[in-house]
Amino acid sequence: MSERTNEALEARTPELARFTSVYLQQALGLSSELGWPYRLKDWAFAQGLGEGFVLERAGRLIGTAMRWQYGHAFSTLGMIIVANAAQGHGYGARLFDALLDDAGSHTLLLNSTKEGLALYGRRGFLPVGEVHQHQGVPTRVLSSPELGCVRAAEVSELPVIDQFDSETVGMPRGRLLQGLSQAGRLSVIVRDGVVTGYAACRRFGRGYVVGPVVAADMTDAQALIEEAISQLPDVFIRIDIPASSGLGSWLETRGLKRVDTVTSMVRGEAPRPSGNARLFALCSQSLG
Structure with a gap:
């Protein structure tokens, strides 16, 4: 692949797609990049119980976000990851907003790192405690x-x-x-x-x-x-x-x-x- 072709691919806007098992191996690569000790079976367990979205560009995964529905009124959100090289372009917000649209009127619960507090706060989430x-x-x-x-x-x-x-x-x-x-x-x-x-x-x-x-x-x-x-x-x-x-x-x-x-x-x-x-x-x- 020529350098010009590679640059063109990198400039392409990532596409939003449903998170299916096809993406599990690449999702494992994203979590490993962040130092998360997940195994492929851990990703499969979470993905099998929930639903979510990915961002991909030319077949390469650059972000994930998942939702787990409990009954008709509640969902928890998590596994929101953006590749290090793709951060700073609003991709995390794009994935998160897709989750919010998908959840509709559900009450939504999540556990946030310090880095995510501002994004979630802007979307109406309020702190209710801590998890250690x-x-x-x-x-x-x-x-x-x-x-x-x-x-x-x-x-x-x-x-x-x-x-x-x-x-x-x-x-x-x-x-x-x-x-x-x-x-x-x-x-x-x-x-x-x-x-x-x-x-x-x-x-x-x-x-x-x-x-x-x-x-x-x-x-x-x-x-x-x-x-x-x-x-x-x-x-x-x-x-x-x-x-x-x-x-x-x-x-x-x-x-x-x-x-x-x-x-x-x-x-x-x-x-x-x-x-x-x-x-x-x-x-x-x-x-x-």
């Missing part, structure tokens, strides 16, 4: 009487876990939970025949991710996380927690250091949780 990323190889498993209450979930319990999760987060996430049950392991706390807590654990990035974690209180949340860790000795673990969860200092004692903070934002009427349980850890910063 903790990771590392955990120290020894601490004994706890609550560990005896945790066991692997049974397939027949998935509808119950789905209902429990929906009440806790305020939006239906059945498709996500189905995906998590297939991609990894679900554990539950059951008292008097009632599910009062659950956690998911799956392969991700440099090791494993624990989340979502939904529980009645911090003691149960710790027991669910501890049980997940006990199944994976000497393995790198990542957990993303709402800053309001109160788990941060305990995770630090377990060798899971806080390495990053993002801002949770919402546009529209935020979900209204019900019931007595709380969300102690996210599935991921993108999927919520």
Whole structure:
């Protein structure tokens, strides 16, 4: 290819297209360029549960953006990436606006880095909290009487876990939970025949991710996380927690250091949780 031809291609306006599995390998290249430890299977998991857009020029991917719909009223947004060489041309805003148009009147939720706050703020998103990323190889498993209450979930319990999760987060996430049950392991706390807590654990990035974690209180949340860790000795673990969860200092004692903070934002009427349980850890910063 001549230098003149290459320059002509670079000057061509990128085309917006739907994000399909055809783009997964190139999407992996974009995330690797940013230092994200995603695997191809991590991209496939996210893309298989959601929908989104890409920007491409002459068959070369230069940006991605994704959306995950929960019920008829909510969507989370994420995986918004623009190649380093293509930044500064408004491509991120173009991708994001395509997501907004696609979502229509949905309430939209996302977790933003410092770099994205201005863009999202201009489009009506308001900060509602923070998420702290903790990771590392955990120290020894601490004994706890609550560990005896945790066991692997049974397939027949998935509808119950789905209902429990929906009440806790305020939006239906059945498709996500189905995906998590297939991609990894679900554990539950059951008292008097009632599910009062659950956690998911799956392969991700440099090791494993624990989340979502939904529980009645911090003691149960710790027991669910501890049980997940006990199944994976000497393995790198990542957990993303709402800053309001109160788990941060305990995770630090377990060798899971806080390495990053993002801002949770919402546009529209935020979900209204019900019931007595709380969300102690996210599935991921993108999927919520």
